[in-house]
Amino acid sequence: MINRRTLLKRLSALPLVGTIVGSGIPVQSVLANSPSIPARDLIKELGLRTFINAAGTYTAMTASLMPEEVMETIQASSKEFIMLDEVQDRVGEKIAAICHAEAATVTAGCWSAMVLGLAGVLTGKDKDKIAQLPNLKGMKSEVIVQKSHNVAYVHSLTNTGVTLVPVETVEELENAINEKTAMLWFLNYQAPYGKIQHEEWVALGKKHNIPTMIDMAADVPPVENLWKFNDMGFDLVCISGGKAMKGPQSAGILMGRKDIIEAARLSAPPRGNTIGRGMKVNKEEILGMYVALELYVKKDHEKEWKSWEQKISLIEQMAKKVDGVTTSVSVPPIANHTPFLKIAWDPAVINLNRTQMQEKLRMDNPSIEVISNGDHEISCTVWMLRPNEEKIVAKRIQEELIAAKV
DSSP states (O other), X not given: OOOHHHHHHHHTTSOSOSBOTTTOOBHHHHHHTSOOOOOOOHHHHTTOOOEEEOSOSOGGGTOOOOOHHHHHHHHHHXXXXXXXXXXXXXXXXXXXXXXXXXXXXXXXXXXXXXXXXXXXXXXXXXXXXXXXXXXXXXXXXXEEEEGGGOSGXXXXXXXXXXXXXXXXXXXXXXXXXXXXXXXXXXXXXXXXGOSSOHHHHHHHHHHTTOOEEEEOTTOOSSTTHHHHHHHHTOSEEEEESSSTTOOOTTOEEEEEOHHHHHHHHTTSTTOOSSTTTTOOOOHHHHHHHHHHHHHHHXXXXXXXXXXXXXXXXHHHHHHHTSTTEEEEEEOOSSTTOSOEEEEEEOTTTBOOOHHHHHHHHHHSSSEEEOEEOSTTEEEEEOTTOOTTHHHHHHHHHHHHHHHTBO
């Protein structure tokens, strides 16, 4: 005999029309009058710690939270089969139009965008070369970067098999160009530390007919950056999707020249035997990324900025009420360009170090994550806070500062 739970499970798989066979009872009537089975709380079930994110869009902290509209898109699209290339085609057209690019594609994060973009530059649409990567026999094999830009993220480029050629000046760059030079790569957040700036970098690429790529992974806001570098003339622009735009954390966008984007997609799923086969982006993420981008562009950014300033001010004022505490507010010039609060204290007045403060905030309920700095200071941001969480953060920081007073 079928028990009630089994019956409900089987009924849930049926279309909500008609009757239960042999009973004359409408299926909808049974389901409407049956208690819903409570959803599993896997976070609680697995004993996972959740926290208030006063730190920012760090990958280790799972970046940002997706808006309801993005989640609704993901849920709805998960119920249908669609050809993956068709989703990328349509969404790519929409993203390109929004961002002033010839073409675009959703990738498995910004790192994937860089790998696939460079792969497209190296192979074009040659299927033999595409299958050959990272073996570069018969292909160009060098990418020029500025020494100040030659940091950890260049590993995305060397995944394709290329060799990096670091330079500092325009003269060094032009001397480094040869028949092996495939691309000029620019890391946006390191721009202030390089001797060659964006416009000149693009001009050098065009002068020598060499494609240019920019990595601007975490560099919105401001929203204008979404099209600034396409308008400037970079051939390829790479960005993370799960930070300020609040798309799926594992999504990113590659945009730029149509011929290179088309070639890049030949190294991406659903095609196999390619360097990018493991960089799969599902239809839900592609569509969710598009909706997240739309929402972000249409947002009232001035109003949002003012709300960040108000939240930062609340936390700052609460902290400053404690003797021995000093604060300062700044805005990073490029990456994570949002208000940033530093709270420091005199260890002669407050017997607490940075690690102890972080642990006290982390291990309390609700748990709070902040950024670490010097031995007797912490920093926090507010752009990932949910409504009214700034009040909790302000109160908890103040409480710990007071509790540690000598």
